[in-house]
Amino acid sequence: MAASKRKHASGQPCIIPGGFAVLSLKFSSDSAAQHTVYVKEHKVRAEKNSHRPLDRTLFVLNIPPYCSEAVITELFSQFGSVQSVELRDHPGSFQESGPKLSKLFRPAEKKGFKVGYIVFQKSSSVSSAKSHPADEPLVVCTEQRPVKTGVQKWIQQYTESFIQPDKLQQKVDSFMEGYDKRKREAEEKQKEEAEQEQEDEEGWVKVTKGHKGAKARPHSEAANKRTLQKEIRKKKRKELMNFYSWQQRNTQKEHIADLRKKFEEDKQKIALLRQQRKFRPY
Structure with missing residues (x-):
């Protein structure tokens, strides 16, 4: 055109x-x-x-x-x-x-x-x-x-391109101050979230709604550690609640072990009588 x-x-x-x-x-x-x-x-x-x-x-x-x-x-x-x-x-x-x-x-x-x-x-x-x-x-x-x-x-x-050492030191110091400040704020926020998610005496966990548009964060090492501690506490409470039932189960296990032991002894006696040809079942 x-x-x-x-x-x-x-x-x-x-x-x-x-x-x-x-x-x-x-x-x-x-x-x-x-x-x-x-x-x-x-x-x-x-x-x-x-x-x-x-x-x-x-x-x-x-x-x-x-x-x-x-x-x-x-x-x-x-x-x-x-x-x-x-x-x-x-x-x-x-x-x-x-x-x-x-x-x-x-x-x-x-x-x-x-x-x-x-x-x-x-x-x-x-x-x-x-x-x-x-x-x-x-x-x-x-x-x-x-x-x-x-x-x-x-x-x-x-x-x-040539930078004076004192000016470079000032810029590095200001950058590190801002970095330390952001790091402290992140640690404080993480601590507050951990306190909110901490279980009470009865095992209830307080769940709060995040801000709109918040994305799920990946599990960090601190989050995995808190989850493991929760599982340990739950296991301890369960053992405390089932204390007497555990004793009953232990007694039943011991009784079954005795019966198995007697059964093995009887099998050995029968085998010995067969070897001696003195076993007459009829």
Whole structure:
């Protein structure tokens, strides 16, 4: 299918199939080359969280590698106050991976074009970004907002790769403090659950309903130990309740053993009489 030769009207937004609006980027004001990004209002019904509100989130495709989250924040602030910016390698749902880790504890990020989720303070900022004219490119690198590329960027990355020992120690200490805190909270929660499940004097176990959507947890070593202790207590109570019946069963066993012993002795006597040929049953 041949491309349309009709040019887009000057000063008007360019909308392509799929509902994406076209925005042009220029690295600097004197750059002749332009880069194209595609923006669209983020509307995913399956994603229900407060981090990406559907009415204030702008979905951006084809973000160049030299644009960091700080650069994107400054670049789109002209359409309104930016609340947060998230850059990812591929589009997808928001995933919380526990506490926010330092770059020292995260794997190296992939270099390449990315997708972004820009959350504005107001919903009108999304419409402003979508209605921006396609023939008015946004300038990435300015005097107020310099962006390093090429050799300068490599030198900066190499310099930042060296970490001062005192700063590293502070980050490790803060990480371990958070880890110890989460570990104590988990132990306290486990102790509370064990106390709730503990049997009373009559052997009743209190069962409580978990929160909605809770999944069954696999048996841990502590849970198996508690189950074993319950079985031992039940066995002891059963032995105490059947004390006299156990005595009766023991007496019956002893009586049966005596009868078997006498029967064997009688068999031996009969065999001895047969050998002596003195056995006359008739």
